[in-house]
Amino acid sequence: MLPSVNRLLSLFVRDIGNTTRPHIPLRFSRTLSTLNQESQPAGDNVLGEEGTGRLSLPLMTEREIKHPNPYIKPRLAWLETLGQIENKKLGIINLHPDIFATFPRLDIIHNNVLWQQTYRRIDYATTKTRAEVQGSKKKPWPQKGQNKARHGHRRSPLWKGGGVAKGPRGPRSYFFMLPTGKRVMGLRATLTCKYAQDNLHIVDSLDIPQDDPEYLQELIEHRNWGLSVLFVDDDDIMPENIILATDPIGHFNVMPVYGLNVYSMLKHETLVLTLRAVEKIEERLLHFMHKPGPLNQKWQAGNVGSFRRKSWV
Amino acid sequence: MANMWSGVEKAIRMIKKMPRVQITNVKDNTSKGRKSKMRRGQHGGDKCGRGNKGQGQRNNRPRLGFEGGNSPFYLRIPKEPYYKGHFLKKEYPPFSLLQLQRAIDLYRIDDSQPIDLAVLCNTKLYQMDVDLRHYGVHLTEEGFDLFQAQINIEVQWASEAAIAAVESRGGVITTRFYDPESLRALVNPVTFFKRGVPIPRCKLPPMELLDYYSDPKNRGYLSDPDLIKKERFELSQKYGYSLPEVPYNEMLLLRKDPRQVFYGLQPGWVVNLRDRVILKPKDPEIKQYYEDRLEAKSV
Numbered sequence: 001m002l003p004s005v006n007r008l009l010s011l012f013v014r015d016i017g018n019t020t021r022p023h024i025p026l027r028f029s030r031t032l033s034t035l036n037q038e039s040q041p042a043g044d045n046v047l048g049e050e051g052t053g054r055l056s057l058p059l060m061t062e063r064e065i066k067h068p069n070p071y072i073k074p075r076l077a078w079l080e081t082l083g084q085i086e087n088k089k090l091g092i093i094n095l096h097p098d099i100f101a102t103f104p105r106l107d108i109i110h111n112n113v114l115w116q117q118t119y120r121r122i123d124y125a126t127t128k129t130r131a132e133v134q135g136s137k138k139k140p141w142p143q144k145g146q147n148k149a150r151h152g153h154r155r156s157p158l159w160k161g162g163g164v165a166k167g168p169r170g171p172r173s174y175f176f177m178l179p180t181g182k183r184v185m186g187l188r189a190t191l192t193c194k195y196a197q198d199n200l201h202i203v204d205s206l207d208i209p210q211d212d213p214e215y216l217q218e219l220i221e222h223r224n225w226g227l228s229v230l231f232v233d234d235d236d237i238m239p240e241n242i243i244l245a246t247d248p249i250g251h252f253n254v255m256p257v258y259g260l261n262v263y264s265m266l267k268h269e270t271l272v273l274t275l276r277a278v279e280k281i282e283e284r285l286l287h288f289m290h291k292p293g294p295l296n297q298k299w300q301a302g303n304v305g306s307f308r309r310k311s312w313v
Numbered sequence: 314m315a316n317m318w319s320g321v322e323k324a325i326r327m328i329k330k331m332p333r334v335q336i337t338n339v340k341d342n343t344s345k346g347r348k349s350k351m352r353r354g355q356h357g358g359d360k361c362g363r364g365n366k367g368q369g370q371r372n373n374r375p376r377l378g379f380e381g382g383n384s385p386f387y388l389r390i391p392k393e394p395y396y397k398g399h400f401l402k403k404e405y406p407p408f409s410l411l412q413l414q415r416a417i418d419l420y421r422i423d424d425s426q427p428i429d430l431a432v433l434c435n436t437k438l439y440q441m442d443v444d445l446r447h448y449g450v451h452l453t454e455e456g457f458d459l460f461q462a463q464i465n466i467e468v469q470w471a472s473e474a475a476i477a478a479v480e481s482r483g484g485v486i487t488t489r490f491y492d493p494e495s496l497r498a499l500v501n502p503v504t505f506f507k508r509g510v511p512i513p514r515c516k517l518p519p520m521e522l523l524d525y526y527s528d529p530k531n532r533g534y535l536s537d538p539d540l541i542k543k544e545r546f547e548l549s550q551k552y553g554y555s556l557p558e559v560p561y562n563e564m565l566l567l568r569k570d571p572r573q574v575f576y577g578l579q580p581g582w583v584v585n586l587r588d589r590v591i592l593k594p595k596d597p598e599i600k601q602y603y604e605d606r607l608e609a610k611s612v
Contacts, residue, residue, distance in 0.1 A: 193334040
């Protein structure tokens with residue numbers, strides 16, 4: 001059994017070594033009973049096909065959802081794997097409806113996109129005023145009696161080569177912080193759109209058997225994942241093969257959960273999340289949705305560094 | 314009525330049929346926005362809706378309340394004596410027994426620990442601002458019949474019925490004064506500790522509050538414990554309940570020293586949250602200042 005599958009099973013199935021079947025919602029019990037008849041659970045190879053290291057049949061995996069919504073059922077998604085080209089399903093998992101099936105607020109998504117494009121902008125346009133332009137500050141000619149217009153300064157904005165009146169002044173920062181509520185809602189709305197439009201795929205891990213970019217290209221073409229794909233893992237230390245395979249291709253990118261953002265999700269056609277990434281995303285977003293007290297902290301330009309290190313929204 | 318979808322469900326179904334949501338096709342809700350009063354081109358020098366000359370255009374209006382030469386209203390009526398010094402009066406934002414019970418039921422307050430102002434403010438269900446002359450919490454009797462918890466609570470002001478409600482459940486209530494500096498520390502301890510200053514030595518109540526806090530009827534923290542015991546019994550007789558016999562409970566016996574601000578921390582200590590250490594004063598003079606207890610003063 002591959003380590004990734006082991007990891008997955010230890011996450012979702014109780015007592016792998018035990019012969020008791022995993023706790024599964026009632027409506028899926030039929031699927032499970034066929035599963036139990038066909039693959040006889042014993043020892044470590046309970047649910048695996050011998051030799052292949054992969055699961056033989058689709059397996060319902062159970063996941064504990066925090067802050068469940070009593071009125072909306074959890075959404076379901078296939079659990080896939082990047083281990084082979086053909087799309088073999090490992091199981092079905094449930095997703096939190098407040099995150100993957102919330103109202104697709106396109107206006108809030110737009111606010112987030114605009115914020116991401118704007119907050120890091122620095123306008124370097126600058127012009128010199130009459131005081132800063134080089135030149136004499138002497139009165140060019142007397143006030144009266146020259147038959148010429150009166151002037152007090154050769155670098156006045158009226159003169160050629162003079163200073164600029166009311167021009168742009170110096171580097172100007174466009175930094176601002178979108179309210180936390182809007183950022184959280186933007187992520188929820190984007191994840192909802194991705195899920196609703198079948199552009200969201202959940203995989204067990206980012207392990208691929210080889211570091212060849214062609215393998216990944218073939219896999220994505222076979223599964224119809226479109227031109228650009230964003231792979232998201234929970235941590236920034238990722239399997240070597242996926243890094244090497246995505247590196248030469250500009251439109252396949254990898255990202256840790258703390259870097260996940262609305263702009264990148266929309267930029268890529270398909271979003272691929274690992275299970276651990278899903279866990280972490282849900283945990284962080286639910287934390288902010290159910291946090292007591294005011295949601296917004298005071299944001300200043302200097303706080304951004306610590307904000308990035310400490311928390312992710 | 315098979316197709317009773319919620320708005321969310323409808324929207325998601327609509328999104329499914331639409332092209333992929335991308336950077337280029339999302340837009341904000343349209344709003345008209347505010348148009349500039351100044352028009353453009355040859356109309357740039359117009360009046361901009363401000364009329365012709367005078368106060369309206371120059372914005373040099375008379376002062377607030379001015380009635381064009383008449384005696385203004387605020388001077389015409391006589392003074393109300395009971396409003397004298399209203400801007401100096403102490404305020405106690407209320408928190409009811411009902412709210413307290415609800416917070417306990419929702420696990421926002423742990424009733425197995427003594428409850429003080431720091432606990433209440435930490436729930437974010439209760440807000441107070443020291444700068445608005447808020448001097449702490451007033452425990453009100455709303456929810457008298459619903460109150461169930463057995464607690465050890467410290468408030469700044471309490472009504473008689475609120476005291477009766479807490480005591481009829483076997484709980485303990487104390488009224489306690491904090492000076493503004495100590496209040497600031499209590500309301501937001503983390504911000505206070507980050508300042509890196511020692512925990513203040515709480516001041517005694519001012520003259521006008523001394524009576525309140527040394528009265529056993531109010532369960533004042535400066536009153537005689539024996540008299541409080543007597544008053545507890547008298548209040549139970551008045552409200553018609555018998556004081557429950559509570560088994561020995563260390564939590565219920567916990568009280569702060571009159572000079573103490575936080576449970577478990579003494580005045581003069583500095584709490585360093587980053588290194589997770591507590592720094593205690595060593596200098597004998599400083600130590601003496603902070604250890605200068607109430608008893609020593611009265612001798």
